[in-house]
Amino acid sequence: MSPPIQLLSPEIINLIAAGEVIDSLAAVVRELLENAIDAQATRLTVSVFPELWQVMVADNGRGMSLDNLRHCAQAHHTSKIFDLDDLWKITSLGFRGEALFSIAQVGQLTIQSRDATNDSNGWLVNYNQQGEMSEESTAPMAPGTIVTASHLFGTMPVRRQGLPTFSQQLKAIQGIVENLSLCHPQITWQVHHNKKSWLSISPGKTSQHILPQLLKRVHFNDLQFLCETVITPSHEQAKIEMVLGLPDRTSRGRLDWLKIAVNGRVVRSPQLEQTMLAGLSRTLPKGRFPVGFLHLIIPPSEIDWNRHPAKTEIYLKSLEFWQERVTEVIDKALKLSPITISTGEQNQRVKKLLKASENKGVYNLGHSESNELELIQLRAVGQVNQTYIVAEHSHGLWLVEQHIAHERILYEKLQDEWQLIPVQQAIILTQISLKQVEQLQRIGLDIEPFGDNTWAVRNVPKLLENREDCPDALIELSLGGDLESAQVAVACRSALRNGTVLELSQMQEILNNWKKTRNPRTCPHGRPIYLPLEESSLSRFFRRHWVIGKSHGI
Template sequence: MSLIKTLPPEVVNLIAAGEVIDSLAAVVRELIENALDAQATRITIALFPEIWRVTVTDNGQGMALSDLRNCAKPHTTSKIKHLDDLGKITSLGFRGEALHSLTQVADLSISSRCATEDNNMGWFLHYNAQGEPQSQKPISIAPGSIITVDNLFGKMPVRRQGLPNISSQLKGVQTIIENMALCHPNITCKVLQNERIWLNLSPGKTAQHILPQLLKRIHFNDLQFVEQEVENFPNSKIELLLGLPDRCHRGKADWVKVGINGRIVRSLVLEQTILTAFSRTLPKDRFPVCFIHLQICPSQIDWNRHPAKVEIYLNSLDLWQDKISQIIEKGLILSPHNLSVMAQNERVSKLLKVSEAKGNYQVNSQVSDESGLIELKAVGQVNHTYIVAEHSNGLWLIEQHIAHERVLYENLQDKWELEQIKTPIILTKLSSEQVEQLEKIGLEIDRFGEQNWAIRTVPKLLAKREDCQAALLELSLGGDLQTAQVALACRSAIRNGTEMNLSAMQDLVNKWKNTRNPHTCPHGRPIYLSLEESSLALFFRRHRVIGKSHGI
């Protein structure tokens, strides 16, 4: 007797549906993607988790009656038509599985009106488990669609019982919506839970306008947005949204996100590239806030790897790693574009511009030096600790020790130099682990007697220091080469309390502002405090006088 038999169609459909629709979040994901593909700009999501119902309303193109009759049948889609289309996918959905899968695991009904048809009438259809219309009737509706999924997993009670609790599922829904909003900042999105507003996201030009709505402790000014075209890749660009490391960071890597062509994806390689780019800019055990959005030619991507389309094959992965590292470095430099504080306070900006036009109050735009970085002029020192640096829109207080530490650390990264010394330095009672550590960072070390060790090469920064022996003992206590470089930079940097003349201060400021990560020291401490002209005008209430004198 044959043991291998063909499964009944209803079993096959249920198995396939379980791969696509496995939670409330999956329902929301699929319906949002359909709305975005229909060019919707407003999406409303109504959740009734206790009764397993989801309704998604959009103002997209809608569907004609003929499309409504076919849209829930298996493998029906308007996104692709031929095999070759799999290599040029520009839509979020393309498999034609989502709506049919919903008919397998829930009750599905759709109300829709096609925006391109002249009549003012839409249609309501309810579908059976085969995805065929069970009933239909004309209705009065605005252009767009209303899709209702009811009694989710009612046909699969074991699946429903095995799902996480409602709170966990809603967290999954929230993540889906947050990811959608970052990738599509122009969308207005409202989420209701049991008819009460849960999320209400306003649209913006970029993800920089969206993230502060999602993370309430992060403000617009804490973020930096950069975008650039990608050479040799037509119609490709990278968008970067990063939290400035001296202003915001997280206790876990939950806001290190990668988006590709409008969808957040999982890419351990690209996520690790982001984390590496922020190395030694954040405090210990803290992680960056960073969103990278790659807009790439569809031929470079294979989406057909995972039912939820969150895992992909990406061609030229090494190239994209390099591009991501470069744009993060670009986003961290101290350029006037990155530090345009005047644009962050529109009211003060307008007041000062009016005053400037009247000739009574001079306001300069940010000035850059020859390298394109903000121009800073050292004008003094406070408590032999802080350098006061003036620029065209205010002044900064720069802590001299950690600014110098950042300079030295990056120099050591770029050129780790060891120097042969005439008289070896003797260290006693080193453990085998300490000896191994000194060898690991490149030092030449030999046994010199029973419990003594002779160090014959030392880092160049230490060669002429009186505390070289103590520094070597510190370096022997563990960590990789990077840790050793941080310790060496910290020990060798100018101490707070050291008096500096203007020339030395200016030299340090110039070197510091040219570093790759000038916002924080290698331990993650902020290096400078900004006092911008707009903030000073607000504090001293000069804008009120300006406004009154100019009729504002």
């Protein structure tokens, strides 16, 4: 049975930063969907008729009794908080008791509902602009609720004229549905625009099953899902869920799909967004941005929701603690470990190759997934074109490009041990500008005039100490960027070149050092380092599952 809807006390009303929350069709949809999710709905249907200024949301939640229906649209009436203490332990999406009241003020509100546990039939109630019941009648229906808001802003022509265009409001509605579907992956979503199906999202176990439905070029195996349980500074249990686009598999041309949610709602948190970007630094090509969804499920006492009428801005206590935990989860997601590598992760180019072979043959390409690798033991067995190290493990083999694998090793070593050492004989640079001189000074080099348009450099990064091309490397460092860019440039120039013949022992050393790096999937420029050729794929390609007689034409 749904809890009773009651009037909040004046003391609580004065503490809640309410403000105007219904300012568009999208705002109506947002509030109704949050109420439906609070009612434990697992199936939601949204119907939008922009030209009619009408929105309808139907759910299969627990519904409302007639008594609750009579009070639900009155100002400051809610079933989600009852006293002052409840403000500090909010677990619902909607709690201020004014969403339905605000909708009634700007349009015609009708609610049809049946209590899932108590009523044998449903009720239909109309409300006036004060949120008071104006008419009620019985209505046959399944348990759940259908809310219809019509003629929105009809008595406010000036307000209508100031609203975003219909296309902009539809885009906002799409964003609301997508965000909620990521936070609540167990829900089935159907969205209709003028009676035509517009958006459909199937349920899944985690947000890893949802995100590929929202981004059509992103596949399930392009993503890594991790869920970590943590203990907060106040000694309470919390959970961090993260879906991360693996940098060697997917990225975006702009920073538009890095989302952060707290307790079931996507919020704006510039600090956590920067933490995620920092954790993925130097894993993607220049001009590319990560795909990621972070969901913190934390004790209500850690949050203050009363920062914004739409509840999209929050105050998160112990921010540094959460930033540290998020960084740890990102590090774990990027490593080559039994948690993040499985034989089900097939390179897309290999899949296409197998599919093409399947089309020409008479055998089928299976789609079963194997168990995760128990250990990632890579053994160097050879070199291809003096460029790729062939690494064998118990589930197949990988091709590892030697130059960029070594570049990743050196870059992270430089990050941890950036060291400038003095040189016995100064390195002379000519024909460089004052801007280039300032850049070298900015990254810590000791450089001083040494004649007409000539400069002497007295110290260099340790990796460049004995290189014949050290002057060229310094020129490269002078051309711009911060210390991180300088470290990338030094690592790239210092890494062994493709075309270099390696002994097996040298290949093994590179593999051992590379697989222990923090971000082994891509080089600092964002290029993928390895190509997996798993045993299950090789077996299918060479048709080793055929019986001997069949393969010999018997």
